[in-house]
Amino acid sequence: MTRKNAVRQPRPADQSGEVLDPLPKGETYRFACHPGVRCFTDCCRDLHLTLTPYDVLRAKKALGMDSTDFLDRHTVQDTDPTWKIPVVRLKMEDNDVRSCPFVVREGCRIYADRPGACRAYPLGRAVRRSPAGSEGCRIEEEHFLVREPHCFGFEEGVLWTAEAWMKDQGLGPYNEMNDLWMTFLAGYRPGSRENLSPAQWKMFFMACYSLDRFREFVFGTRFLSLFQIPDERQEEIRQSEEALLRFAYVWLAYSLFGDPLLKLRK
Ligand code: SF4
Ligand code: SF4
Numbered sequence: 001m002t003r004k005n006a007v008r009q010p011r012p013a014d015q016s017g018e019v020l021d022p023l024p025k026g027e028t029y030r031f032a033c034h035p036g037v038r039c040f041t042d043c044c045r046d047l048h049l050t051l052t053p054y055d056v057l058r059a060k061k062a063l064g065m066d067s068t069d070f071l072d073r074h075t076v077q078d079t080d081p082t083w084k085i086p087v088v089r090l091k092m093e094d095n096d097v098r099s100c101p102f103v104v105r106e107g108c109r110i111y112a113d114r115p116g117a118c119r120a121y122p123l124g125r126a127v128r129r130s131p132a133g134s135e136g137c138r139i140e141e142e143h144f145l146v147r148e149p150h151c152f153g154f155e156e157g158v159l160w161t162a163e164a165w166m167k168d169q170g171l172g173p174y175n176e177m178n179d180l181w182m183t184f185l186a187g188y189r190p191g192s193r194e195n196l197s198p199a200q201w202k203m204f205f206m207a208c209y210s211l212d213r214f215r216e217f218v219f220g221t222r223f224l225s226l227f228q229i230p231d232e233r234q235e236e237i238r239q240s241e242e243a244l245l246r247f248a249y250v251w252l253a254y255s256l257f258g259d260p261l262l263k264l265r266k
Contacts, residue, residue, distance in 0.1 A: 018146060018147070018148045019146075019147045019148075020124065020144045020145070020146060020147075021144055021145040021147060022143075022144050023123070023143040023144055023145050023162055025143075025161075025162070025163075026161060027161070028159040028160060028161050029145055029154070029159065029160055030154060030155075030156070030157055030158070030159055030160075031122060031153045031154055031157045031160055031165075032153055032156045032157025032158070033153045033157075035106070035107065037152055037153055037156070038152055039150055039152045039153070040107070041103050041105075041107060041108075042150050042151075043121065043148070043150065043151060044099060044102075044103035044108065044118075045092070045097045045098055045099045045100060045103070046092065046097060046098040047090065047092065047098075047100060048089060049089060049090040049100075049115060049117060049118075050087055050088070050117075051075065051088050051089065051090055051115055051209075052115075052116060052174075052177070052181055053177075053181055053208040053209055053211075053245055053248070054173075054178055054181065054242075054245065055115040055116055055117075055174075056070065056071070056075075056088065056211075057211060057241055057242070057245060058110075058113040058114075058174075059074070059102075059110055059113055059114075059115065061113065061241070062110040062112065062113035063110065066212050067209065067211050067212040067213065068210055068212060068213060071088060071209060071210060073091075074090060074091055074101055075088040075089060075090060075091055075209075076088065076089045076091050077205070079201075083185065084195050084196065085185070085196065085204060086201060086204055086205040086208070090115070102114070116171065116174035116175070116178060119169040119170060119171050119174065120165075120169065120171060121146065122145055122146045122147065122148075122151060122153065122154070123143055123144075123145060123146075123162055123165050123166070124143065124144045124145070124146055125141055125142075125143055125162075125166075125175070126141065126142045126143075126144070127139050127140065127141045127182055128140045128141075129182075129183065129186055139179050139182075139183075143162035173242075177242065177245065177246075180246060181208075181249070184249040184252065184253060196256070200256055203252070203255065203256070204252060204256065207249075207252050208245075208249075208252070211241055211244055211245060211248070214244065214248055215238075215244055218247070219238065225265065226264060226265060227262050227263065227264060227265065228262070228263045228264070228265050233247075250262065
């Protein structure tokens with residue numbers, strides 16, 4: 001399965017003149033983005049930006065918001081037409097240019113925690129799980145450049161390889177968490193399983209996106225009396241939202257797909 005990590009989609013491709021250029025390993029491109037470029041923040045508007053669960057985690061944390069408040073205020077909830085799973089998109093402001101709710105004159109007000117697709121831009125990343133071999137599944141990645149007419153960042157700056165750009169933009173934890181998400185989704189193949197029931201859809205949505213509610217589900221119900229979860233793991237998921245999100249994928253794989261990743265207490 002190949003999936004493109006969320007790519008910022010500005011306008012329908014036929015209107016935007018957007019071009020996707022493959023970027024083979026080791027090849028370079030020139031790019032710079034800073035307040036001095038003439039298009040500064042022009043790209044932070046009119047987007048159809050799908051947020052991954054990790055994007056939601058980082059953004060709501062940066063804003064000091066509860067996940068439910070963040071989702072209600074800043075996202076549009078939908079069902080992926082192919083995968084039939086819940087997806088959330090960043091809700092643009094209701095103004096003439098449909099600006100991103102986080103763009104200000106100085107740039108992005110959640111810059112340190114901006115979504116992975118914003119960090120990666122103009123680089124796109126497509127990932128694929130290699131078939132299981134003696135060393136298990138590996139994630140293979142390919143890169144491409146998103147060239148849009150309104151972006152003048154290609155006219156200046158230094159040369160980047162995909163690897164150097166990703167490192168510079170702090171994409172390591174995003175790629176790691178989004179690859180886990182992709183690996184989890186790979187267990188769910190449209191057509192090979194029943195569509196989610198309404199109750200399953202709600203559980204999926206809560207566990208992936210509404211982490212504060214998922215934490216209540218784990219620690220505020222009989223959950224821990226039903227499943228064998230070692231104390232140190234409980235502590236880890238209590239302390240770390242990243243660990244809680246990883247656990248959410250385990251829980252969903254167990255409860256929705258029947259993967260034997262959790263054990264009931266006797
Ligand atoms: S989240 Fe930040 S970088 Fe991304 S579109 Fe909004 S303002 Fe721009
Ligand atoms: S359009 Fe390109 S160069 Fe201009 S602000 Fe956006 S990413 Fe930076």
